[in-house]
Amino acid sequence: MTVTTKTIEIKNPATGEIVDTISLQTEQDVKAAIERSEAGYRTWSKTTAEDRSKRLRTWYNLILEHKAELAALITAENGKPLKEAEGEVVYGAGYIEWYAEEAKRVYGRTVPASSTEKRIVVTRQAVGPVAAITPWNFPAAMITRKAAPALAAGCSFIIKPAPDTPLTAIRLVELGHEAGIPEDVLQVVNGDSVMIGKQFTESTIIQKVTFTGSTNVGKLLMKQSATTVKQVSMELGGHAPLIIDEDANLDLAVKQTVASKYRNAGQTCICANRLIVHEAIKDEFASKLAAEVKSLEVGIGTNPTTDIGPIINKNGFDKIVSQINDAKEKGASILVGGSFDQDEEKGTYFVHPTVLDGVTDEMTIMHEETFGPVAPITTFTSIDDAIAIANDTPFGLAAYYFTENYRRGLYIAENLDYGIIGWNDGGPSAVQAPFGGMKESGIGREGGPEGIEGYLETKYLSIGL
Incomplete structure (x- = not known):
C-alpha cells in the first residue's frame, strides 16, 4: 500500500495517551486499492469453495491465537473493558468460522423447463469487489461479519474502518x-x-x-450508490424499546436490562434505549435496577473490575449530557448516576451509569438514540399502549420484552416492528442468526445463512437442446 506523509494519531479515549500513529491514503491511493481489488476478485472468485473455506478457517484460528493481543488493541483504541474486548474477539472470529463452512454451501438448482428441448439451470456467483465502511464501537466484529461472508462467496473486500479505531482493522x-x-x-x-x-x-x-453506522450517513451512501446502481447493505441506527410486563420475572429482567443497556457504556446500536414498564411493577423494577446499576464500576478498560469505560469522544459525550439535562428540566428524576468525569485537555469523557425515572414522551431521550449508559423509564397500562410506544420511532433494529405469559409474548413479538427481538433475553446476537433491522434501521441481514445472500448474484441459464 502506498505510504503518504499524512498521518493521524490514535488516542486511548480513557487516558488520552497516543496509542499509535498511522498513515492516511490519498485519493490516488484509494483508487489504486480499488483497482487491485478487481484483480484480486478475478482470481479469488475462481478458487474452489474448499480452498476459500480452508483459508478462512486458518484466519479464524490465527485470530483466536492472537486473542489477547487483539483484545488489548480494542481496549486501547476503543476504551471498552478488556473482558468485553476479549468477548468481541471471540464473537467476531465466530463469523469467520461460520462462513468458512457456508462457503461450501452456496448451491444452485435445476428447474423443470416448459419444453423437452430446454434445460434450465440456476447458479450463484460472487457479486464482485465489495467495499465496507465500519464503525468504532465494535472494531473487530463489525468487520468480520461483513468480510467473512464476502470472502466465502468469492468477493474481494476493502475495509474503511472508523478513524477512531483503525488499528484493530489493520x-x-x-x-x-x-x-x-x-x-x-x-x-x-x-x-x-x-x-x-x-x-x-x-x-x-x-x-x-456495506455499511454500519448512522442512518443519515447510510442514506447518503445509498444516494451516492444509486449513480452506479450498486448493491448496498446497511445496518443503521436504532432506538430499542424494552418492555417489562406486570408478570415478568423482575430479577431476570433487571439482569438482562443491565446486560443490554450498559454493555460498551451503552454505545451499541441494539442496546435498550427506552424502558417501558407496567405501572403496577414500575417502582419495584426501578428500585432493583437502580441498585444493580449503582454497583457498576466506571474506569479504564484495563482495570479488571471496570464495567463502564469511556465515551468515545466529545460529540458523543455532549449528546448524552444534553439528553440527561433535557430530561431533568422536563421533570425526570435521577435514581442513580447522572454524574460525569471529563478532562478536556486529555480528551477523556466518562458518564456514570444512569437511571432516569418519570420519563415522558416530550423528552428528547425518548426520540433520539442515546449511545450512552443512560436508562430512561416510562410506564404503560395496557400491552397495546406499550407496543404503540415501542413502535413510535422511524427505527426498527432491536426490541426486547419480558413476560412469563406465552400468549402475550407471542402477541408482542408479532406486533413489534423490529428485525431483532429478544423475549426474556437482552443479548440476542449470534453468528448463526440473521442480524438487521426494519424501517430506517437498514437493509439486508448479517449472520446466519442469510448473511451470505447479499454477496451473491443469481444467474439463470436456459439451454436449448
Missing part, C-alpha cells in the same frame, strides 16, 4: 494475509471519510457497499 487484515488470503483480496484503507465514501460509491469496479 491487525485483522494482517492476520488474514498470514492465513493465505491474498493482499489484493483483503485490504484496508484509512483516510478522509467523505473522500473514501465517494470513491467506493462512485466506482464502477466496486459492486457492493
Whole structure:
C-alpha cells in the first residue's frame, strides 16, 4: 500500500495517551486499492469453495491465537473493558468460522423447463469487489461479519474502518494475509471519510457497499450508490424499546436490562434505549435496577473490575449530557448516576451509569438514540399502549420484552416492528442468526445463512437442446 506523509494519531479515549500513529491514503491511493481489488476478485472468485473455506478457517484460528493481543488493541483504541474486548474477539472470529463452512454451501438448482428441448439451470456467483465502511464501537466484529461472508462467496473486500479505531482493522487484515488470503483480496484503507465514501460509491469496479453506522450517513451512501446502481447493505441506527410486563420475572429482567443497556457504556446500536414498564411493577423494577446499576464500576478498560469505560469522544459525550439535562428540566428524576468525569485537555469523557425515572414522551431521550449508559423509564397500562410506544420511532433494529405469559409474548413479538427481538433475553446476537433491522434501521441481514445472500448474484441459464 502506498505510504503518504499524512498521518493521524490514535488516542486511548480513557487516558488520552497516543496509542499509535498511522498513515492516511490519498485519493490516488484509494483508487489504486480499488483497482487491485478487481484483480484480486478475478482470481479469488475462481478458487474452489474448499480452498476459500480452508483459508478462512486458518484466519479464524490465527485470530483466536492472537486473542489477547487483539483484545488489548480494542481496549486501547476503543476504551471498552478488556473482558468485553476479549468477548468481541471471540464473537467476531465466530463469523469467520461460520462462513468458512457456508462457503461450501452456496448451491444452485435445476428447474423443470416448459419444453423437452430446454434445460434450465440456476447458479450463484460472487457479486464482485465489495467495499465496507465500519464503525468504532465494535472494531473487530463489525468487520468480520461483513468480510467473512464476502470472502466465502468469492468477493474481494476493502475495509474503511472508523478513524477512531483503525488499528484493530489493520491487525485483522494482517492476520488474514498470514492465513493465505491474498493482499489484493483483503485490504484496508484509512483516510478522509467523505473522500473514501465517494470513491467506493462512485466506482464502477466496486459492486457492493456495506455499511454500519448512522442512518443519515447510510442514506447518503445509498444516494451516492444509486449513480452506479450498486448493491448496498446497511445496518443503521436504532432506538430499542424494552418492555417489562406486570408478570415478568423482575430479577431476570433487571439482569438482562443491565446486560443490554450498559454493555460498551451503552454505545451499541441494539442496546435498550427506552424502558417501558407496567405501572403496577414500575417502582419495584426501578428500585432493583437502580441498585444493580449503582454497583457498576466506571474506569479504564484495563482495570479488571471496570464495567463502564469511556465515551468515545466529545460529540458523543455532549449528546448524552444534553439528553440527561433535557430530561431533568422536563421533570425526570435521577435514581442513580447522572454524574460525569471529563478532562478536556486529555480528551477523556466518562458518564456514570444512569437511571432516569418519570420519563415522558416530550423528552428528547425518548426520540433520539442515546449511545450512552443512560436508562430512561416510562410506564404503560395496557400491552397495546406499550407496543404503540415501542413502535413510535422511524427505527426498527432491536426490541426486547419480558413476560412469563406465552400468549402475550407471542402477541408482542408479532406486533413489534423490529428485525431483532429478544423475549426474556437482552443479548440476542449470534453468528448463526440473521442480524438487521426494519424501517430506517437498514437493509439486508448479517449472520446466519442469510448473511451470505447479499454477496451473491443469481444467474439463470436456459439451454436449448
